[in-house]
Amino acid sequence: MATTINITKRTDTKINNVDFNNLIFGTVFTDHMFYCDYKDGQWQQPQITPYQAMSFDPAARVFHYGQAVFEGMKAYKDEEGKIFLFRPDQNFKRINKSSARLAMPEFPEDFFFEGLTELLKLDSAWIKPGVGNSLYLRPFVIATEPAISASPAKEYRFMIILSPAKAYYAGKVRVLFAEKFSRAANGGVGFAKAAGNYAAQFYPTSLAQKKGYQQVIWTDANSHENLEEAGTMNVFFRINDTLITAPTSDRILDGVTRKSLIQLCDDLNINCEVRNITVSEIKTAAKNGSLKEIFGAGTAAVISPVEAFEHAEELFELPEIENSYGSLLKDSMLKIQHNLAEDKHGWRYEVR
Structure with a gap:
């Protein structure tokens, strides 16, 4: 060869x-x-x-x-x-x-x-x-x-x-929690970056866009209760001072940005849990004020903060907060990527 x-x-x-x-x-x-x-x-x-x-x-x-x-x-x-x-x-x-x-x-x-x-x-x-x-x-x-x-x-x-x-998304995004359509199912190809995964998202995402939302946050195909990932991003939720993101599976892409952010949380002493998270948990947190942030994470977007979400005709606006975890993590990630900070995990690969 x-x-x-x-x-x-x-x-x-x-x-x-x-x-x-x-x-x-x-x-x-x-x-x-x-x-x-x-x-x-x-x-x-x-x-x-x-x-x-x-x-x-x-x-x-x-x-x-x-x-x-x-x-x-x-x-x-x-x-x-x-x-x-x-x-x-x-x-x-x-x-x-x-x-x-x-x-x-x-x-x-x-x-x-x-x-x-x-x-x-x-x-x-x-x-x-x-x-x-x-x-x-x-x-x-x-x-x-x-x-x-x-x-x-x-x-x-x-x-x-x-x-x-340059930046993939400008500013904050508004998202719709999926109630009917699914991105992937157990035993399928959700974990793969197959072109068809994205084609299948375009129609439900276009319906969301007609309602004024940029992205859909997908739920599991069986119950539509577990929040999984967004159209072009993995997704993180912050309740009080804890970040939560769904575990990878047959249905969820093992994002490079996602796994890097989980490590950065450990470096920055931010509590990050990898576990199932439900629509009802996030709606309850939004209603009692403990939901502080939602943001998407991916190569193109790096981090995209969410300013509002809708589910079952209920709209929830997220608060404006200073020193958000999303902005802190994005700044840390960009500094590593651009050779402006120590790369303690050996993530940078120099092209020679």
């Missing part, structure tokens, strides 16, 4: 046409992309080429049976121009875990990290220094074999594309 990447560089650059102060998340892409095909039972020669459209057969299985998984990562640049990733080993493990669940071949670790490194070195100018600036990395795998029989594909393409980013 080849261990070096075939690199074709772009002769010019698109960067001078980009307004980095007015980025719309996920709509602007850098000069290059990485891809590697799986054929004849093995991964082929990895490629880096200029970012461009690609052609696929109409019968490619991804279009018919949804064999597609992805990851979300970020690269950061400090004031000295050094480039860092945040816990990329976790993303590598998770994309292969997701692939395995969808009967797709796992990607080699050396290809993954070499691809990331060479791509980021080529497009390093797209990573702007400063807290809040980042380069969003989207590794993904799709089934490319042209066949419409209902079985796993024999051919795949692994790709990485890059998109400069």
